[in-house]
Amino acid sequence: MATLSADFALGLRSYELRLALEVEGVVALVGPSGAGKTTVLGVIAGLIRPDSGRVALDGEVWLDVERGVNRSPEERRVGLVFQEYALFPHLTVRQNVAYSRNGRVDELLERFRISHLAKERPGSLSGGERQRVALARALARDPGVLLLDEPLAALDAHTKASVRAELQQLLHGLDLPTLIVTHDYEDAIALAETVGVLVDGQLRQIGSPEELIARPRDPFVASFTGANLLHGRVEGPADTDGLTTVRLEAGDLVYSTDAAEGEVGVVVHPWDVSLGQVPAEGSALNLLSGEVASVVQVGNRLRVRIGPLTAEVTAASAERLALEPGRTAFASFKATATRLVALS
Amino acid sequence: MRKAGWAALVFLAAAVGLGFLTLPVVALFTRVPPGELVRLLGNPVVRDAIVVSLKTTLIAQVLILLFGTPLAYLLATRRFPGRQVLVTLVELPLVLPPAVAGIGLLAALGRFGLLGSTLDAFGLRIGFTQTAVVLAVAFVAGPFYVRTAIASFEGVDPNLVAASRTLGAGPARTFFRVALPLAGSGLAAGEALAFARGLGEFGATIMFAGSLQGVTQTLPLAIYAQFEADFDVAVAMGALLVVVSFALLLSLKLVFGWQPSQRTSHSVFARTS
Numbered sequence: 001m002a003t004l005s006a007d008f009a010l011g012l013r014s015y016e017l018r019l020a021l022e023v024e025g026v027v028a029l030v031g032p033s034g035a036g037k038t039t040v041l042g043v044i045a046g047l048i049r050p051d052s053g054r055v056a057l058d059g060e061v062w063l064d065v066e067r068g069v070n071r072s073p074e075e076r077r078v079g080l081v082f083q084e085y086a087l088f089p090h091l092t093v094r095q096n097v098a099y100s101r102n103g104r105v106d107e108l109l110e111r112f113r114i115s116h117l118a119k120e121r122p123g124s125l126s127g128g129e130r131q132r133v134a135l136a137r138a139l140a141r142d143p144g145v146l147l148l149d150e151p152l153a154a155l156d157a158h159t160k161a162s163v164r165a166e167l168q169q170l171l172h173g174l175d176l177p178t179l180i181v182t183h184d185y186e187d188a189i190a191l192a193e194t195v196g197v198l199v200d201g202q203l204r205q206i207g208s209p210e211e212l213i214a215r216p217r218d219p220f221v222a223s224f225t226g227a228n229l230l231h232g233r234v235e236g237p238a239d240t241d242g243l244t245t246v247r248l249e250a251g252d253l254v255y256s257t258d259a260a261e262g263e264v265g266v267v268v269h270p271w272d273v274s275l276g277q278v279p280a281e282g283s284a285l286n287l288l289s290g291e292v293a294s295v296v297q298v299g300n301r302l303r304v305r306i307g308p309l310t311a312e313v314t315a316a317s318a319e320r321l322a323l324e325p326g327r328t329a330f331a332s333f334k335a336t337a338t339r340l341v342a343l344s
Numbered sequence: 345m346r347k348a349g350w351a352a353l354v355f356l357a358a359a360v361g362l363g364f365l366t367l368p369v370v371a372l373f374t375r376v377p378p379g380e381l382v383r384l385l386g387n388p389v390v391r392d393a394i395v396v397s398l399k400t401t402l403i404a405q406v407l408i409l410l411f412g413t414p415l416a417y418l419l420a421t422r423r424f425p426g427r428q429v430l431v432t433l434v435e436l437p438l439v440l441p442p443a444v445a446g447i448g449l450l451a452a453l454g455r456f457g458l459l460g461s462t463l464d465a466f467g468l469r470i471g472f473t474q475t476a477v478v479l480a481v482a483f484v485a486g487p488f489y490v491r492t493a494i495a496s497f498e499g500v501d502p503n504l505v506a507a508s509r510t511l512g513a514g515p516a517r518t519f520f521r522v523a524l525p526l527a528g529s530g531l532a533a534g535e536a537l538a539f540a541r542g543l544g545e546f547g548a549t550i551m552f553a554g555s556l557q558g559v560t561q562t563l564p565l566a567i568y569a570q571f572e573a574d575f576d577v578a579v580a581m582g583a584l585l586v587v588v589s590f591a592l593l594l595s596l597k598l599v600f601g602w603q604p605s606q607r608t609s610h611s612v613f614a615r616t617s
Contacts, residue, residue, distance in 0.1 A: 047506050073509035080510040086503040090525050099521075100511040141512050 001025065004145045004177045006044055008053025008063070012036060017050075017201035021179075023145070026171050028180040028192035029203075030224070036201040037181035038083070041147045044179065045080045046073040057144045057177075079143030079176075083150040085134035087122035093133050094118040100141035108136040127155045128163050135170070146171075146178040152187050161342045164190055189229045190265060190341065197221045213270065214305035215296045227339075228273075228309050230254075230266040234340075243335055250308060254286040256338040265341040272337035273311035275304060275321055280332040289330045292323055306331050372583045376576050384580035392558040393566035393581065400474060400562060401542045404481035408489050408538055413531070416493030417523065421505075431494065437487045442547025445484055449552040453479065476553035477560050485542035489534040496530025497523060536596045540589050 004023040009016060017036040021027070029037055042048035044055055046062065049070060055063040062076045063069060087096050093114055098105045109115040112132040122130060131151065138146065151167060152160050168191055171178055181198075182188050188195045189209040196206035197220070205217040212225045232246040232254070239245070243255045246266055254266060274280065279287055290307025295318065297303075302318045304311050309331050313323075323329060376384070384390065419431055437445055452458045454471045463470060470476050500523050508518040524531075546564040553560040555569055563581050570578040 042506075045506075045510050047509070072514070073506070074512045074514050076510075078510055080507070082503050082507060084503075086501065086507040088504060088507070088522060099508070099513070137511065 001175055002058045002144055002177055004044070004055075004057050004179070006040070006053070006055045008043055008050040008055065008065075010039065010043065010048070010050035010053075012039065012201060015201040019198075019201075019203055021196065021203070021206075023177045023179050025194065026178045026180065026192045027194045027196065027206075028182060028188035029196045029198045030182055030185050030188040031198035032224075033183055035198045037183075037198055038149055040198070041080060041149050041179065041181060044076075044145070044147060045078045046071060046076050060144070077142070077144035078147055079138030079141060079145070080147045081131075081134045081138050081149060081151060084154050085122075085130045087130060087133055087137070089122055091121070092118065093120050093122070093125070096122065096133055097136045097140050099137060102140045102142060104140060108140055112136040126159070128159045131155070131163060131167075135167075139174075143176065146174065146176045148178065148180040150182055151180060151191075152182070152184065165342050167191060185225055186227060186229075186267065186341065189227075195225075197224055199224075210305075210308075210310075213310045214294055214303060216298055216303065218298075228266075228268045228270065230268070230308050231263070232266055233263055234261045244340060246340065248308070252288055254288075254338060255335040256340045257336050258338070258340040260340040260342060262342070267339040267341055268309070268333050268337060270303060270310045270312035273309060273331050273333045275306070275311050275313055275317070275323065276330045276332065277321055279330045282332075285332050285334060286338060287330060287332050289328060292325050292327050292329055294325060295323055304329075369586055372579055372586060375579055376583075380576070381580045381583055384577050385584060387574075387577050387580075389557060389561075389566055389570060390577060390581055393561055393563045394584075396474070396477070396558065396560065397543060397562040400477040400481055401539065404478045404485065404542050405535065405539055407478070407482050408486045409535065412486055412490045413493060416490045417497050417519065419490075420494045420497030434490055435487050437484055438491065442484060442545070443551060445548035446480065446551025449476070449480060449483060449548060454552070471552065472554040472556070472560065474553075474559055477549055477562060480548040480552045481542040481545045484545050484548050485538040488541050489531075489538035492534025492537065493527070493531050496527035496534070499530065500526045532599075533596055536592055540592045543588065544585065 001024060005021070006023070007020040009018045011017075015036075017039055019040060021029075021040075029040060031037055039048055043050050043053075043063075050063070050065065052065045053063065054061070054065070057077065061069050062071045088099065091099070094105060094109065097108055097114075106115075109118055112135060114129065114132050114136060117125060117129060117133070122133065125133065131154075152164055155163055164187060171191060180188065180191055185195075193208065194206060195209050195212055197204045197212065199220055205212060205221050209225075209229060212221060213228060216225055230248050232248040235245045235247050235253075238259055242257060244258060244260055246254050246256065246260075246264060248254060248266065256266065279289070288307055288309055290309075293305040293307075295302055295304050297315070298312070300315060301312050302315055302323075304313060304318065304323055306329055311331055313321075321329065373381075385394075415434070419427065419434070450457060450471060453463065453476075454460055455464065455469065470479065504522050504526065505518055508522045509515075513521065544564055545562070546568070549560070549562060550565055550568075555561045555565040557566070557569075561569065563585055567578045567581045567585075570581070
């Protein structure tokens, strides 16, 4: 797969955006609004000119301020999906997808299940449909890079889960370097293999979701990288107590009060995980055990990585439990604190 | 009781206002019977004036569209220091007394004007020709179009323009496929206003082009000339202009409804600083 490298600096109103990033596979930049996320996409797409820096896709240099190279947007092979999709309101769905004058329009309409909407105008489409049109339009020009600006923010909570699952499947099959920006950490870890946290124009930390949650570099990253995400599959219908049983990839069973089916992501916040040296007792309590992989101080609390899970505990209880790498410990969390999100 | 009194007062003031604005128009149609009005329009002075008016106004509109559209697009999409001053300069003829416009045009393009000797060297004399009428109309009516066009182009979502570029379309294709269609209804409304204003142009034309029947005498100039010669002919031409202007304004309201272009997303790439 190709690699997109972007390394640039740009003075914004209240801070300087400074970023060095290699995009291979699916990368998400996550951060609060106003962190400069959309500007990053604008610089890569050629819509915004940075003060200095370089943007290149493998050997193809798109921007090199020092050497005076600055290709215009139409000369960069980017597929940009705008936050609210920016579909052309005066053109039909088919005309939107055909805008880049590439021959594969029918195939794309088919693939994104929008053939039946070909003659509609964007104004009459639902949020999910608009997103599919925007993706089809962006892919129609055969981009070398896919850029997604808050791909799920314009959707209501109801459609979001299913669209997220679809998008995940799509990105998996595309084999394109993809950069997603989002303010929602859960979306980021569901869609991307690598997640970077961007605050006030600075990349605070970048790594796998597991790394970020287990070893956050600073308290902001810790508070922002909200939750553990474990992958699993729902086993059968909910039992009489209303609990859904999920078998995790490692084979363990966990329970949740959420209803779901098929492949799911199990979401647990680190501060909802308790640690002990012996298995905790109690109904509706999930229990996982494993070796302590790392202990990292974050502010006045500690982040402890056990097996697939990160827990956040006070320094006092960490000391009491004598938690240190290599020792076995038991993590427990309530079924009521266990969220299930649909994944494809 | 007080409420009723207030309502009556508002109603009365509105009635006076409406009466004042419509009475002169109504009077144009009551002084001469309709059949006679149509017959008077066959007068050679009137026929000549209609031809001169149509020809000069149409040519002026083509010039306004051809040069005004790019000007409006640039002013709407570029941000640079002094932009407000430039926009104000472009809008200035809107509020300038037409006599000042006429004097200005003479001082610029007349025989002894700024560019007069240059034009003379090429054998071009503009003052008191039909070209002068066209230029006077374009100068006075152009800003009506440009001003509306700037607002229409500003109303086009910058994200749509950006989307077009990332989809491989260059600036020219983006202009014709996205900006122009989305600003279209606004541009047409501005053009209709400029057309109406151009048709009624008087002051700048009479100073810069004179009032020669069949050459530079447009309908408003002919009305002025006939004012003393044959008042009823002047009234007939006045009635004709009223009908045309009313039709233009009404169709503007019915067809375009003054809609701004639709937006489908926020503008995030508009701010680059």
